[in-house]
Amino acid sequence: AQSVAQPEDQVNVAEGNPLTVKCTYSVSGNPYLFWYVQYPNRGLQFLLKYITGDNLVKGSYGFEAEFNKSQTSFHLKKPSALVSDSALYFCAVRDGGNAGNMLTFGGGTRLMVKP
Amino acid sequence: ETGVTQSPTHLIKTRGQQVTLRCSSQSGHNTVSWYQQALGQGPQFIFQYYREEENGRGNFPPRFSGLQFPNYSSELNVNALELDDSALYLCASSPRGVEIGELFFGEGSRLTVL
Numbered sequence: 001a002q003s004v005a006q007p008e009d010q011v012n013v014a015e016g017n018p019l020t021v022k023c024t025y026s027v028s029g030n031p032y033l034f035w036y037v038q039y040p041n042r043g044l045q046f047l048l049k050y051i052t053g054d055n056l057v058k059g060s061y062g063f064e065a066e067f068n069k070s071q072t073s074f075h076l077k078k079p080s081a082l083v084s085d086s087a088l089y090f091c092a093v094r095d096g097g098n099a100g101n102m103l104t105f106g107g108g109t110r111l112m113v114k115p
Numbered sequence: 116e117t118g119v120t121q122s123p124t125h126l127i128k129t130r131g132q133q134v135t136l137r138c139s140s141q142s143g144h145n146t147v148s149w150y151q152q153a154l155g156q157g158p159q160f161i162f163q164y165y166r167e168e169e170n171g172r173g174n175f176p177p178r179f180s181g182l183q184f185p186n187y188s189s190e191l192n193v194n195a196l197e198l199d200d201s202a203l204y205l206c207a208s209s210p211r212g213v214e215i216g217e218l219f220f221g222e223g224s225r226l227t228v229l
Contacts, residue, residue: 004157032215043119043205043220044158051215090157094215101148101209101218102171105157 002027002095006106013081013113021076021109023091032094033074034103035065037087044090050074061085081113119221121206127227128196136191136224138206145210147189148218149181152203164189193226201228 003026013019025031032051036044048059055067065076074091088110092103120139128134140147146165150158160173164183178194187208193200203225207218 034217036220041222043222044207044218045220046217049215049217092157101146101163101207102160102173103158103218104160105150107155107157 002031002093002104004091004093004104004106006089006091006109008109009107010110010112013111015083015113015115016080019076019078019081019085019111019113021089021091021111023074023076023106024072025074025091025093026072027093027095029095031072031074033065033067034092034094035059035063035074035076036090036092036105038090038108039087047076047089081111083113083115086111086113119206119208119219121204121221121224123224124222125225125227127229129229130196130198132196132228133192133194134196134226136193136204136206136226138189138191138208138221140187140189140206140208141219143210144208144219145187146208147183147187148207148209149189149191150205150207151175152205152223153199154202158205161191196228198228201226 005024034049035047050057050067058064088108090108091106122137148163149161152158163171167183180192182190203223205223207220
């Protein structure tokens with residue numbers, strides 16, 4: 001079975017400071033990892049994914065994530081936070097041995113960026 | 116390019132009733148998956164349809180069923196509604212059945228069961 005843990009319910013950061021949203025995962029095969037963002041009363045929007053290759057993945061809106069196989073982590077990062085980044089962030093994993101788009105999501109982390 | 120659209124956006128039902136939620140996939144996308152997002156939780160995979168057949172299912176009972184039509188639109192049906200079925204139901208489409216790629220989500224249908 002695959003699972004995702006987002007240990008922080010909320011992350012607070014000042015505008016202009018770097019941000020990190022943590023994610024750890026568990027899969028039986030090779031992991032396919034994703035980050036999605038959800039704004040109030042909206043669906044989820046894709047930010048970035050790791051399938052294979054470089055451990056540092058760059059995505060939309062200046063976000064990036066670092067895949068660490070030994071620590072089974074895929075933390076989301078941004079060098080300089082914006083107030084408009086405030087939203088709910090979900091990490092998701094798919095076992096590479098499974099077909100289809102069955103993603104397992106974490107419980108979400110609310111990011112609050114204060115001016 | 117039209118994105119994923121879902122209807123209705125909000126609805127209220129009573130326990131024991133049945134509900135049908137609808138989803139139009141993004142243009143060119145032939146795979147549709149459905150997720151349930153309870154309040155304060157992450158989305159949970161219900162099932163996926165590819166070429167009008169279910170080809171993946173999460174841990175949901177048979178009273179959750181679906182259809183995909185030749186135009187790739189989809190329906191989610193839930194029978195014998197229970198209070199715990201209250202949630203945001205998200206539809207997501209993607210271009211192909213087996214390629215790894217990002218999902219394109221609709222804004223969801225919020226179901227309240229009283």
